[in-house]
Amino acid sequence: MTTFEFLLQGLLSAMEPINLLYALVGVTLGTAVGVLPGIGPALTVALLLPVTYRLDPTGSLIMFAGIYYGGMYGGSTTSILLNTPGESASIVTALEGNKMARAGRGGPALATAAIGSFVAGLIATLLLAFLAPYVVQLAIKFGPREYFALMVLAFVTVSSAFGDSALRGLTSLFIGLAFSVIGIDQLTGQTRLAFGVPDLLDGIEVTTMAVAMFAIGETLYIAAQGSRGADIVEAVKGSVWMSAADWGRSWKAWLRGTMIGFPIGAMPAGGAEIGTFLSYATEKRLTKHPEEFGNGAIEGVAGPEAANNASAAGTLVPLLTLGLPTTATAAIMLAGFQQYGLQPGPLLFATNPQLVWGLIASLLIANLMLLVLNLPLIGLWVKLLTIPKPWLYAGILVFATLGTIGANPSVFELGMLLTFGLLGYAMRVFGYPIAPVIVGLILGPLAEQQLRRALAISQGDVTFLVTSPIAAGLFVVAALAFIVPLIMRIRGRGQVLTQLAASED
Amino acid sequence: MAGIAAHRVMLLSQNQIIASNGRVLEDIPLKHFILASLVAGALALPAHAADYTIMAPAAPGGGWDQTARSLQTALQEEGISGNVQVVNVPGAGGTIGIAQFASQQKGNPNALIVGGYVMVGAILTNQSPVTLKDVTPIARLTGEYEAIVVPASSEIQSIDQLVEALKKDPGAVSWAGGSAGGTDHIAVGLLAKAAGVDPTKINYIAYSGGGEALAAILGSQVTAGVSSYGEFEAQVKAGTLRLLAVSSEERMEGVDAPTLKEAGYDVVLQNWRMVAAAPGLSDEQKAAVLADIEKLAKSPTWQETLKTKNWADTYLAGDAFDAQLAKDISATETILKDIGLVK
Numbered sequence: 001m002t003t004f005e006f007l008l009q010g011l012l013s014a015m016e017p018i019n020l021l022y023a024l025v026g027v028t029l030g031t032a033v034g035v036l037p038g039i040g041p042a043l044t045v046a047l048l049l050p051v052t053y054r055l056d057p058t059g060s061l062i063m064f065a066g067i068y069y070g071g072m073y074g075g076s077t078t079s080i081l082l083n084t085p086g087e088s089a090s091i092v093t094a095l096e097g098n099k100m101a102r103a104g105r106g107g108p109a110l111a112t113a114a115i116g117s118f119v120a121g122l123i124a125t126l127l128l129a130f131l132a133p134y135v136v137q138l139a140i141k142f143g144p145r146e147y148f149a150l151m152v153l154a155f156v157t158v159s160s161a162f163g164d165s166a167l168r169g170l171t172s173l174f175i176g177l178a179f180s181v182i183g184i185d186q187l188t189g190q191t192r193l194a195f196g197v198p199d200l201l202d203g204i205e206v207t208t209m210a211v212a213m214f215a216i217g218e219t220l221y222i223a224a225q226g227s228r229g230a231d232i233v234e235a236v237k238g239s240v241w242m243s244a245a246d247w248g249r250s251w252k253a254w255l256r257g258t259m260i261g262f263p264i265g266a267m268p269a270g271g272a273e274i275g276t277f278l279s280y281a282t283e284k285r286l287t288k289h290p291e292e293f294g295n296g297a298i299e300g301v302a303g304p305e306a307a308n309n310a311s312a313a314g315t316l317v318p319l320l321t322l323g324l325p326t327t328a329t330a331a332i333m334l335a336g337f338q339q340y341g342l343q344p345g346p347l348l349f350a351t352n353p354q355l356v357w358g359l360i361a362s363l364l365i366a367n368l369m370l371l372v373l374n375l376p377l378i379g380l381w382v383k384l385l386t387i388p389k390p391w392l393y394a395g396i397l398v399f400a401t402l403g404t405i406g407a408n409p410s411v412f413e414l415g416m417l418l419t420f421g422l423l424g425y426a427m428r429v430f431g432y433p434i435a436p437v438i439v440g441l442i443l444g445p446l447a448e449q450q451l452r453r454a455l456a457i458s459q460g461d462v463t464f465l466v467t468s469p470i471a472a473g474l475f476v477v478a479a480l481a482f483i484v485p486l487i488m489r490i491r492g493r494g495q496v497l498t499q500l501a502a503s504e505d
Numbered sequence: 506m507a508g509i510a511a512h513r514v515m516l517l518s519q520n521q522i523i524a525s526n527g528r529v530l531e532d533i534p535l536k537h538f539i540l541a542s543l544v545a546g547a548l549a550l551p552a553h554a555a556d557y558t559i560m561a562p563a564a565p566g567g568g569w570d571q572t573a574r575s576l577q578t579a580l581q582e583e584g585i586s587g588n589v590q591v592v593n594v595p596g597a598g599g600t601i602g603i604a605q606f607a608s609q610q611k612g613n614p615n616a617l618i619v620g621g622y623v624m625v626g627a628i629l630t631n632q633s634p635v636t637l638k639d640v641t642p643i644a645r646l647t648g649e650y651e652a653i654v655v656p657a658s659s660e661i662q663s664i665d666q667l668v669e670a671l672k673k674d675p676g677a678v679s680w681a682g683g684s685a686g687g688t689d690h691i692a693v694g695l696l697a698k699a700a701g702v703d704p705t706k707i708n709y710i711a712y713s714g715g716g717e718a719l720a721a722i723l724g725s726q727v728t729a730g731v732s733s734y735g736e737f738e739a740q741v742k743a744g745t746l747r748l749l750a751v752s753s754e755e756r757m758e759g760v761d762a763p764t765l766k767e768a769g770y771d772v773v774l775q776n777w778r779m780v781a782a783a784p785g786l787s788d789e790q791k792a793a794v795l796a797d798i799e800k801l802a803k804s805p806t807w808q809e810t811l812k813t814k815n816w817a818d819t820y821l822a823g824d825a826f827d828a829q830l831a832k833d834i835s836a837t838e839t840i841l842k843d844i845g846l847v848k
Contacts, residue, residue, distance in 0.1 A: 042564075143726035144710075184597060187711050189630045189685030189846055198604060201597035201631060268720035323739045324719055335571055347743050408595070453710050457679045457727060 007129055010357030014365050019062050022055075023362055026063040027369050030070020034087060035078050036403050041071030043407070045332045057342065057355060062362035064333050069121060069366045071329070072272070072312045073374065076113040076305055081106055081384050082396055084215035088206045089272035089308045091438050092280045094214060096293070096300030103296050106382040107240025112250045112298055113305040114374045115242075119251075120258040120306035121367040124313035127262055128320075129360045133349075135314075136321040139266045144453035145465045147267075149474035151447035154274055156478045157281035158439055172432050176440020179204050186445075187452050199412035206441055208404050212417045213434045215400040217424020219393045224425070240379050250302040253283050257306030264307075265314020268326050272311040273442050279307035313363065320348060320356055556588040559780075560618040562602020564595040572646065572778050573619045575814070579806040585797050598627025598684070604635040610783035614790040617643075621778040623687055625837045629847050630686040641782040641791055642830055644798050644822035647811060648777035651692040651752035652734040652762070656725045657745050664750040664768045667729055668700045675706035681718040681727040685711040686846045688776040689718075689731045691837060692752055694844040699770040704843040722746065733776055734760065735815060777819060779826070795822060 013019065033044045045064050055063075075090035080097030093113065100109040127135070142150075155173075182193045183203030194200035242250070260282065261275035283299040284290070293300060318324035325331035342352055349356055384392070404417050424434055451465075458464030466472045557580060561573035570593060577589040594602035599620055610616035618640060628636050655661045661670065671678045675697070682689030690711065694704040710727055712718035719737070722730035723745060730737070730746070734757070740746040748762040752774040756764060765772040782794045801807050802820045811818050821829060841847040 140720050140724035143721065143724055184631070185685075186713060187685055189690075189711070191631065198597065198601050198633075201601065202595070268717055318720065322719070322723065324717075326717070347739065409592075456708060456710055459676050459708070 003130060006353055006357040007361060009354070010359075010361030011364070013058060013354065013358045014062060014362040019059055019358075019362065020365070022059045022063040023066045023366050023369055026066020027070040027366050027373060028066075030067035030072075031074035031077075031370070031373070032070075033067070034071040034074020034076075036399065036406075041067050042327070042329045042332055044071070045329055045336070057337075058358045061333070061336060061355070061359050062366075064336055065359055065363050066366040066369070068312060068329050068333070069309070069363065070370060072309050073114070073117050073370050076117070076301075076308075077110065077381060078399075080109045080113065080301065081381060082215070082392075083218050084396055084400060085210050088210060088438070088442065089276055089311075090305075091210050091214075091273070091435060092276040092304040093301055093308075095280070095435055096297050099294070099296035100298065100301065101382070101385060105296060105298075106385060107378055108242045108246045108298060109296075109301050110378045110381060111240075111242045111375065112246065112302045114371055114378070116250065116254040116257065116302045116306040117309040118367055118371040119254045120261065120308075120310040121313060121370075122364065123255075123258045124262045124265075124310035125360060125363045125367065128313050128316055128363075129357075132317045132321050135263065135266050135317050138263070139268060139318060140322075141470065142267050143468070144450045144457060145468055145471045146474065147450040148447060148454055148465065149471040149478070150274075151443055151450060153474050153478040153481070154277055154443055155447070156482050157285075158277045158436070158443075168432050169436050172427065172434070172436035173440045176437035177444040178440075179209070179437075180441045180444030181448075186449055187456070197412065199410055199416075203445070204416065204441065205408065205413070206438065207407065208413060208417055209420055209441055210438050211400045211404055212420030213424035213427075213437060215396050216417060216421025217428055217434065219397055220421060220425040221428045222389060222393055224429075240382060246298055249289075249298050253279075253299040253302035254306040256282055256286075257303040257308075258310040260303075261307030261310030262314040265311025266317040267314075268318055268324055272308050272315075272327070274446075275307040275311045276304035277439055277443075279303040316359075316363075320359075323348070556590075557586045557615050557617055558590045558592060560592050560594055560602055560606050560616070562594050562596070562599035562606070562618060562620065562624075564593060568778065569599065569619045569621060571814070572780075575807075575810045576617075576619070576646075576780065576801070579801055579804060579810055580797075582806045583801060583804045585800055585804075597631055597633075598687070599624040600627050600631050600633040600635070603628075603637075603640065604633065607635045607639040607784055612785040613783045614786055614794065616783045617794070618781050618783075619778065620781055622648075622776050622833065622837075625834055626686045626688070626691060626841060629838055629841050637781070637830065637834065639784050641784060641786055641794075642826060643780050643782050643791075643795055644802065645777045645779045645819055645826050645829070646802065647816040648775040648819040649733040649735055649817065650757065651688065651731055651774050651776065652737050652741075653692075653696075653749045653751075653765075654722060654730045654737050654741065654746040655728065655749060656722055657747055658725060659728070659747065661729070661749070662747070664763065664765070664770075667749060668696070668702075668770070670728070671697065671702055671707075672700060675702050676708045678729065679708045679710055679727040680729050680731055681710050681712055681721045682731045683712060683718060685709070686841060686844075687711075688733075688774065690844070690846075691840055692731050692772070692774050694840045695772045695774060696765065696770055698840065698843060699765075699772050704840070705845045707844070738815075775819065779830075798822070 014023070029044060030041055033041060044067055048063070048067075071087065072089065075085060075087035076093045076097070079085045079090040079094040081101050083094050083098040085091045085094050097109045097113065100106060180203070182200055184191050184201050191201060257279045260279045261272070264275040264278070265272060280300055280303060283297075283303040284293050287293065287297060287299050289297055315327050315330050318326055319330045319334060323334065325334045342348065342355065387395075401414065401417065405414055427434060427437075454465055455462070466475060559573045559576055561570040563569040573591045577591050580586040580589050594605055596602065603618065603620065603624065606616070606618045620637070624637065627633070653664065653667070655667070661667050667678070680693050682693065684690070690709050693707050693709055697704045697707050710721070712721060718730055718732055719740070721727050723740065729749075734751055737746055737748065741748045748760070750763055750765045750768055751757055751760060752772055753764050754766070754773050756767070780798060782791065786794070799822060808818070810816075838847065
């Protein structure tokens with residue numbers, strides 16, 4: 001049978017009423033846990049694993065796939081409406097999405113997130129179906145030096161993309177980098193900056209930091225303003241649906257987001273967040289409306305949301321082709337496979353085609369189901385913003401706190417949540433952007449570990465870093481991304497300059 | 506509804522499966538409490554006398570978590586315990602969980618913790634104030650052996666050739682494996698020592714887990730890889746990795762590779778998983794827990810679990826386990842000092 005026939009057969013098996021029901025339960029659960037900060041899809045799948053013991057493999061994997069996609073999608077809703085990212089991969093969505101929501105454009109923001117997720121999920125799932133064996137060959141070519149070069153590129157593009165001032169952006173980034181070195185150093189097993197506190201041994205949890213800086217910091221800021229608060233939230237201004245202009249600005253961002261998110265998701269050490277960072281930076285550079293970035297640009301929601309969902313599909317590439325779980329959720333899905341005596345690996349496509357294609361087909365169905373489920377709900381969601389502020393923010397506080405101690409039941413974690421909340425408040429007051437802190441916390445350890453691994457493998461030879469064509473290419477792109485805007489600025493002429501100046505200063 | 510709300514809060518705040526009082530939960534409108542009711546309702550079973558709480562000192566999904574959840578299922582299905590809950594306390598190779606367990610569950614005969622060999626090393630490298638002496642080890646349940654592999658494209662054909670290269674220039678042989686000071690790292694240290702190479706000179710590249718290390722090995726980023734055999738099995742069978750040796754005592758069934766011992770290097774290493782009870786139990790209480798676990802280990806449900814998960818049955822309990830544990834701890838301390846990770 002050809003790939004296409006396998007896929008059709010998989011679609012037929014996934015369309016059986018009982019499997020459709022599993023998919024529906026999966027996406028509903030997934031969206032619900034995605035909305036709650038702290039409780040991620042990984043935990044939900046782990047909790048459900050014993051339950052599915054009695055189901056057939058296809059049914060339970062379909063449900064897991066639904067949870068996975070649902071979780072990736074659900075995180076965006078709270079990011080946009082409440083500035084409280086449910087998952088680390090939807091942090092970037094909060095930047096522009098929440099600004100849009102405050103300007104009465106929450107409807108279009110949620111719609112572009114939902115449709116972008118659908119488009120990206122669709123394309124990426126098809127790429128997974130047809131290109132997985134080739135993509136994985138490319139992905140494993142990425143060794144420590146290539147990853148390091150990718151991180152450098154991410155740092156260069158991302159640090160200039162957040163906030164209005166490069167200096168303030170970099171300051172925030174370095175705050176994040178400083179926090180990122182806390183904990184056990186993975187390469188030597190030695191503890192750094194934990195000061196004897198056992199809770200710090202594993203470093204600072206990204207979701208705790210993100211929820212604290214965004215949700216708690218925001219709540220404190222609003223509370224401190226009291227009734228003097230100038231920023232009036234308009235729940236709905238204009239249509240809750242996307243206008244023709246919104247569509248025109250979104251579709252390219254969706255496609256670019258997909259193209260960035262999918263390969264990065266497929267890399268064993270990639271991760272969904274990096275794709276969203278790069279997508280945001282790309283959109284900011286390419287936009288025709290630079291003045292809107294930071295004030296609610298729709299591309300800034302469309303691109304990262306697409307990247308986020310595309311990388312969710314990308315993650316399944318190494319899982320299905322190599323048996324390599326690269327996220328916590330994928331690791332638990334692997335456990336799910338093993339529960340039925342299936343060993344994902346290079347032979348899975350050959351030995352269990354029905355299951356693999358059933359899973360891929362159910363991803364397509366879960367994706368469609370999410371869209372159908374969520375588009376009509378948008379009108380309802382935006383009403384959240386009409387809740388009086390004291391109630392709304394009290395609710396956010398409760399959710400943020402419960403989610404954090406739910407993920408890690410410890411008093412120390414709660415203390416960190418509040419402390420970082422205060423830090424987030426102070427940074428807001430003094431006009432420092434929040435997102436680069438989280439970016440530093442996520443990218444810092446990755447860049448450091450990959451650099452040290454590369455140097456360990458080469459036994460200290462620095463030229464090793466640039467002798468791989470992929471790494472050298474990435475370094476060149478990073479250098480261009482750094483130098484070109486500088487030259488443009490120095491020459492001080494042309495239309496490009498005005499745009500760049502508007503976006504970078 | 507107040508009781509139901511409390512259940513939901515418990516689920517959120519303690520990260521555990523609520524398996525009590527299923528009847529009440531069935532009354533909740535599904536759309537409101539879908540997460541709580543689905544998880545709790547589906548697992549709900551009538552309450553019995555001996556209710557265990559098992560701590561998995563790791564995040565959901567890993568080996569310890571899976572062991573804890575398999576124990577939960579088997580204990581309930583065999584009717585040994587009516588109501589079993591699993592609590593995850595992740596962090597630092599299990600040392601966070603064990604510290605919390607030892608202080609909070611002292612004298613509680615219904616509390617269990619899952620652990621393993623990785624904990625032995627983590628306690629030493631993290632200088633954890635709470636050690637395995639502060640809990641009551643009950644039994645070793647299962648274990649995996651380490652495997653040494655090279656990419657199929659490598660010139661190295663046998664373990665002897667690999668050791669030869671290691672002797673010539675220890676730094677030039679890079680090893681990919683799991684976290685620093687973990688079982689994989691210890692295996693490389695032991696092999697180097699057995700081959701007469703200075704263990705401080707080994708070039709061990711730590712990855713966050715077997716999966717990420719596997720990608721590095723497949724991509725020929727490193728010379729060799731070391732991890733549990735299960736991590737490599739599919740690749741070895743597909744011919745993309747070459748299996749050089751395993752760390753078992755005797756040849757493994759269905760595995761076409763010599764043991765390290767056979768190849769002339771006196772290294773036997775098992776990455777075992779165990780179950781332990783709380784500190785401060787009376788002899789009767791300890792005996793009761795031991796009896797329950799013994800019953801579990803012999804039960805068809807557990808044997809079936811071992812088979813489907815491909816876990817080897819390395820059950821060892823009582824004094825024999827205590828002796829083996831003491832031996833493992835002292836050997837680990839020695840090799841971690843030799844590698845230079847523990848002062």
